[in-house]
Amino acid sequence: MYGWIWRHLPGNAWVRALISLLLALAIVYALFQYVFPWAEPLLPFNDVTVDNGLPAGSAMTEWR
Amino acid sequence: MGLRRVVRTLSELCLTIGTLIVLFVVYVLYWTGVRADDAMREEIGRLQDRWASGPVAPVPAAGEPAPPPASPPAGPGSPGGDRAQGGDRAQGGDRARSEARDQDAPPPAAAGEAPPPAPRTAHRPGASFAVMYVPRFGTGWAKPVLQGTGTDVLKRGLGHYERTAGLGERGNFAVAGHRRTHGDPFKDLPALRPGDAVVLTDGTTWFTYRVDTHPYRTLPDDTAVLDPVPARSGYREPGRYLTLTTCDPEWGHSHRLIVWAHLDATRPAAQGRPGALSG
Numbered sequence: 423m424y425g426w427i428w429r430h431l432p433g434n435a436w437v438r439a440l441i442s443l444l445l446a447l448a449i450v451y452a453l454f455q456y457v458f459p460w461a462e463p464l465l466p467f468n469d470v471t472v473d474n475g476l477p478a479g480s481a482m483t484e485w486r
Numbered sequence: 487m488g489l490r491r492v493v494r495t496l497s498e499l500c501l502t503i504g505t506l507i508v509l510f511v512v513y514v515l516y517w518t519g520v521r522a523d524d525a526m527r528e529e530i531g532r533l534q535d536r537w538a539s540g541p542v543a544p545v546p547a548a549g550e551p552a553p554p555p556a557s558p559p560a561g562p563g564s565p566g567g568d569r570a571q572g573g574d575r576a577q578g579g580d581r582a583r584s585e586a587r588d589q590d591a592p593p594p595a596a597a598g599e600a601p602p603p604a605p606r607t608a609h610r611p612g613a614s615f616a617v618m619y620v621p622r623f624g625t626g627w628a629k630p631v632l633q634g635t636g637t638d639v640l641k642r643g644l645g646h647y648e649r650t651a652g653l654g655e656r657g658n659f660a661v662a663g664h665r666r667t668h669g670d671p672f673k674d675l676p677a678l679r680p681g682d683a684v685v686l687t688d689g690t691t692w693f694t695y696r697v698d699t700h701p702y703r704t705l706p707d708d709t710a711v712l713d714p715v716p717a718r719s720g721y722r723e724p725g726r727y728l729t730l731t732t733c734d735p736e737w738g739h740s741h742r743l744i745v746w747a748h749l750d751a752t753r754p755a756a757q758g759r760p761g762a763l764s765g
Contacts, residue, residue, distance in 0.1 A: 423495055423498045423499070423502075424498055425494075450509065453506070453509060453510075453513075454509075454513055454517060458509075458510055458513040458514075458517075461510070462513070462514060462518070462667075463637050465514070466733070466737070466738050466739035467514070467664070467665075467666050467667045467668075467733070467737065467739075468637055468640070468664070468667075468739075469706060469733055469739035470635075470640065470662045470663060470664055470665060470672070470731060470732045470733045470742070471635045471645070471647070471662045471731060471742075472662075472704070472706060472707070472708055472709050472711055472712060472731050472742050472744075473635075473647070473707075473709045473712070
């Protein structure tokens with residue numbers, strides 16, 4: 423897989439190394455920006471409410 | 487040749503997945519905290535800017551960010567409420583200064599607007615409207631309280647259950663927060679003990695709540711803890727209560743941890759920080 427990518431990158435070894443680095447950084451950025459924020463709510467750390475987002479509006483407020 | 491290729495691809499796949507997992511752990515444990523801390527600082531800054539300039543505060547909260555307050559020295563937990571609720575003591579002194587306690591008297595700052603409390607709760611969903619301080623969590627612990635408890639809201643601070651009463655109002659002002667990840671705001675919630683102060687400000691008034699219960703563990707669908715008079719809290723009559731909720735166990739979601747407090751004192755923002763924060 424990685425060998426295949428390496429062989430298909432243009433330029434000499436230095437250019438290929440540079441492009442590989444940029445590719446890796448781009449992938450990490452995409453992961454942190456888009457993929458992980460999507461995946462993280464699927465884990466249990468987010469459930470801190472007792473109603474799990476019931477629609478607002480039901481009468482729980484007690485007015486004087 | 488074919489076998490070598492298969493082994494190599496498998497190895498690369500394993501390495502890739504391993505790297506992905508490590509990156510995800512870094513994201514959850516570290517990066518969400520960085521992002522949340524930034525967002526919370528931003529929200530608090532925005533609030534303080536608004537309070538310093540806007541029409542929200544009839545008297546601008548001048549001394550608000552200043553650490554040395556002009557407040558009277560209050561012993562830990564000394565300004566107790568009147569009610570014979572667990573651990574409340576009547577110790578005179580600055581209690582005369584902290585006028586409104588509990589249900590009888592409306593908060594002095596809200597004296598003119600107490601009858602229609604509705605406008606105070608009409609916060610835009612996702613907007614911050616108050617800052618919470620909990621001395622037990624550390625002197626530097628300050629988190630914004632935002633309207634709503636959605637996932638996106640809780641990434642930027644604590645979330646106020648929209649259906650519950652507003653800050654300082656009669657009823658139950660309920661707030662949820664992450665125990666782990668996203669800045670760990672309620673990491674130390676189990677350390678709260680009866681008598682601990684939970685101080686909130688909305689720019690015009692300081693609200694000092696006093697914790698009445700040890701952390702109470704319950705099931706995720708136990709919405710009764712948000713009732714105006716939560717049954718399991720020990721409260722029997724209507725009052726101005728505060729409910730904090732977070733997850734339990736620390737990294738799990740099988741239960742919820744609940745802490746209840748009652749409004750003990752209010753103080754106009756112009757008079758500086760309440761005694762509970764100066765200790």
